[in-house]
Structures are given as C-alpha cells and as structure tokens.
Amino acid sequence: MKKMIVPVVLSALAFSTPSYASHPMCGKTELADLMGDMKGSMKAVKKAVKSGDIEKVSMIANELMTAVNQSTDLVPLAISDQKTLTAKQQADFKKYQKGMEYLKSAVSELAQAKDLPAIKSALGKIGKASKKGHKAFKMDCDD
Numbered sequence: 001m002k003k004m005i006v007p008v009v010l011s012a013l014a015f016s017t018p019s020y021a022s023h024p025m026c027g028k029t030e031l032a033d034l035m036g037d038m039k040g041s042m043k044a045v046k047k048a049v050k051s052g053d054i055e056k057v058s059m060i061a062n063e064l065m066t067a068v069n070q071s072t073d074l075v076p077l078a079i080s081d082q083k084t085l086t087a088k089q090q091a092d093f094k095k096y097q098k099g100m101e102y103l104k105s106a107v108s109e110l111a112q113a114k115d116l117p118a119i120k121s122a123l124g125k126i127g128k129a130s131k132k133g134h135k136a137f138k139m140d141c142d143d
C-alpha cells in the first residue's frame, strides 16, 4: 500500500502550482512598485492603441522600458527576501532575469512598431511574458 502512496504524493507535489505563504512585504517591495508602474503604462498603451496614436504607443513603450530595466536587477520576494542568495536562489533569479530579457525584447518591438499588426504582435508577447513570469515568480498576497 505504501508503495502506491509515495508516487501519488510526489506527483501531487510536482504538478501543484507554486503557492507561497504570504510575506509581510508582499506587494510592498520596490519590484512590486515598479510592476504597478508597468501596469499603468500598459493601460496607457491600450488607450493610445484605441485612439490610433502610434507615436504615443512608442513613447509609452520607452517609459515602460525604463521600469523593465530597473526590475531586472531586483530579486522577487518569492525567491528571497535576503541580499545573499543560495545557489538554488541564484539559479531561480537567473531564470527570472531571462523572463525579463524576453519582456525587454517585446517592449522594444512595441517601441519600434509602425503599424497596428506590429503593435498587436508585440502586445501579445508582453502578455505572454507577464503571464509566464507571474506564474513562476509572483507571490500571491493574502489581501
């Protein structure tokens, strides 16, 4: 019987979505602040797209890039709240930074987009980057 239970428990652990107990700093980090700014920029981008103002989209994309660049150097709370990282945390942080590099390339595409299809394609990539990044590295705050 025991032989049956161990694989079941192991596979349950392997396939469960990461859930972290919340943290007193959850949603209050420098990274969370920057992400909040990025959310504001994305809202402004969508508004500019609706009014067909391609130049404005490009302007906002460049602002967004500054926040993305700053975010790349900050360790997500779900990885660590300490300055010194263990080897495993360093490896996770590298993966996070890879996700941010992908986001950077999509934001740069958005800044250079000259027509609506190019804008839509860049926005699709940004959405994908954020969904994947949040699933892997964003802690769910309790409140």
Ligand code: HEM
Pocket (backbone or CB within 6 Å): 026, 027, 028, 029, 030, 031, 032, 033, 035, 036, 038, 039, 042, 075, 076, 077, 078, 096, 097, 099, 100, 103, 126, 129, 130, 132, 133, 134, 137, 138, 139
């Ligand atoms: C333009 C794209 C993105 C937008 C608009 C965005 C937006 C947000 C928002 C609104 C939050 C919650 C902030 C709060 O609690 O006040 C957040 C948190 C977070 N996001 Fe993003 N995000 C984006 C892309 C990404 C990507 C690509 C990654 C990872 C590769 C990522 C990783 C995180 C992490 C780790 C947190 C939690 C902050 C912490 O650890 O303190 N985000 N994001």
